[in-house]
Amino acid sequence: MKIDRRGLLALLGTGAATPVAAMVPKGLHPGEIRFAHGLASGDPLADRVVLWTRITTEAATLPVPVRWDVATDPDFKTIVAQGQATTDAGRDFTVKIDVAGLKPGTDYHYRFRGVKAGKPVGAGISGRTRTLPEGSVEDVVLAVTSCSLYPNGYFTAYDAIAKLPRVDAVLHLGDYIYEYGGGPKDYGMNSPVAAQRRPDPAHEIVSLSDYRRRHALYKTDTMLQAAHARAPWIVVWDDHETANDSWVGGAENHDPDKGEGDWAARKAAALKAYYEWMPIREPGQGTLPEAAWRRFQFGDVATLLMVETRLTARSEQLTYERDLPKTADGKPDVAAFVAKWKDPSRRMMGEGQEQWLAREVEASVKAGTAWQVLGNQVVMARVAPPNLKATMGAEKFDALIAALPDYAKGRVAGSVAMSAYDIPSNLDAWDGYPVDRQRVYDIFKASKATPIVLAGDSHMFWANELWDDAGSSRVAAEFGATSITSPGYGDLMPGAPLGEAFVERNKEVKYAHPSAKGFVLLTLEKGRATGELVAVSTILSTDYTTSVLKTFVVTPADGGGVKALAEG
DSSP states (O other): OOOOHHHHHHHSSSSTOOOSSSSSOOOOOOOOOTTTTOOEEEEEOOOEEEEEEEEESSSSOOOOEEEEEESSSTTTTSSSEEEEEEEEEGGTTTTEEEEEEEOOTTTTEEEEEEEEEEEEEEEEEEEEEOOOOOOOOOOOEEEOOOOOOOOOOOOHHHHHHHTOOSSSSSESSSSSOOOOOOOOOOOTTTTTTGGEEEEEEESOOOHHHHHHHHHHEEEEEHHHHHHHSSSSSSEEOSSTTOOOEEEEEEETTTTTTTTTOOOHHHHHHHHHHHHHHOOOOOOOTTOTTOOOOOOEEEEETTEEEEESSSSOOOOOOHHHHEEEEEEOTTTOHHHHHHHHHHHHHSSOOOOHHHHHHHHHHHHHHTOSSSSSEEEEEEEOOOOOOOOOHHHHHHHHHHHHHHHOOOHHHHHHHHHHTTTSSSSSSSSGGGGHHHHHHHHHHHHHHTOOOOOEEESSSSSSEEEEEOOTTOOSEEEEEEEEEOOOSOOOHHSSSSTTHHHHHHHHOOEEEEEESSSEEEEEEEEETTEEEEEEEEEEEESSSSSOEEEEEEEEEEOOOOSSSSOEEOOO
8 A cells, every 4th residue: 555745644634534543542333334325525626625425324322433545546556545534423424524635637536434443344435536627727527417306206317427438526506405395295296206216204304304314315316326426526505405495584485384493493404414414615614604605726727616695695585476566457567576676785695705706706817717617506697488379379378278287377377478578587596686696797797707607496408698787798608407307397398399488588598498307518628618418318217318409619708708609
């Protein structure tokens, strides 16, 4: 076994880990352990990466020891860092190691093993990871994902990511878990495979124990385990890691009057479980756990800025039911709604995060980085409701409405009616906060950035061009990742030309696919960014194929911003 100088530094300075040669303390759990929930790595930097696993053992009342190793080869003949850590029920037997002293732009293999009598035993479990590159870089390959609803289907898209010939990092933009229960009318429980993929616990999750059990359920999925073992993940939550349509003071799916308790307590429980179960670096001393914004530098090709738009500052969402009044003649009072909608006090990000974003974007541009990439939860483009009736014709539209379940008929018909007005189709996206969105655009323009916005949440593929409020300049390109399994409008209305209707109605939307499941494969080079919209053939079977629905190429514009999207 060889340990180089960097490995020695890592061995002596990794916080939660203890040097292997140190005396093993007495009073540790002596029993057998398993790694039933796989392993993961995340938050890679040029010299370090977070390693994660979870121990499964019977009736452990004492701390459980685990050995970890990092090597440059899959056979672990050249180990560059190693140590021993302990875990216990206080962190739900999860283990997280922030391994330092690594080389930039390097592939590593890592493993966890059990410990008996102070020595590692068994083959344990292993995966691979990669540090971020420094200096001049030819290209970067990222897989962009979101929205995995366990009962609605198999995680075939995660398996497809695991089988990619190359992926430098996986970006998960939120809704990694869902909070809903497993009753007959709960979200996703009408899926043909729901009986094989029941949520645990079976009720809506509210407590710390609930959130831990739901994370544990997800991490038993072998396809998800394979994707985690393939490459480092860079993650951020959206709303369902706490509750649907969450904002700074609550959530649409949180009701204290129905026994769900205090929102602050539920949020704290959800975040504690998230940090325990996800390969994300722990908050620094004095930093609120909600403040998950952070930077990742991929050499001179890309600065990835992960933002948080749910729990730190977001104002409560407007709703058309509550905030769109009627005039005396019974028509929608659009002017009154617009006054609320464009209120500058309505926020997605607080001033602190906004200032951080401005500094990081400016620093990235000044350093000569080719792309400024925003890892963001929700769609940023202006997307007005589509007029599906105009796109498909009145006769076909009426037949579509007649075939819909009762709960959906009014929603689809209402969308057509609302398409007559220049208002958003989704008030939970950036479209619900237009003044704050323009603040982000102003940051891009002031720094003459070349931005690419990445989005999840919508359960649709998107390729969008983002324009400023005045409509005078193209500010950024946007790729929206569809869901891993979560249902969208295309599942409700199979065959309806919904994507075409979105494109017809909206200047910024160049492509939309409402029903495909999969991920975006983003390849970044100097002067060129390529987004491939990769779809899986099914989520109702573990036997699947993949295809690229569309490929779009982004190129920089002179003086900042991007040129029109071109099909690749």
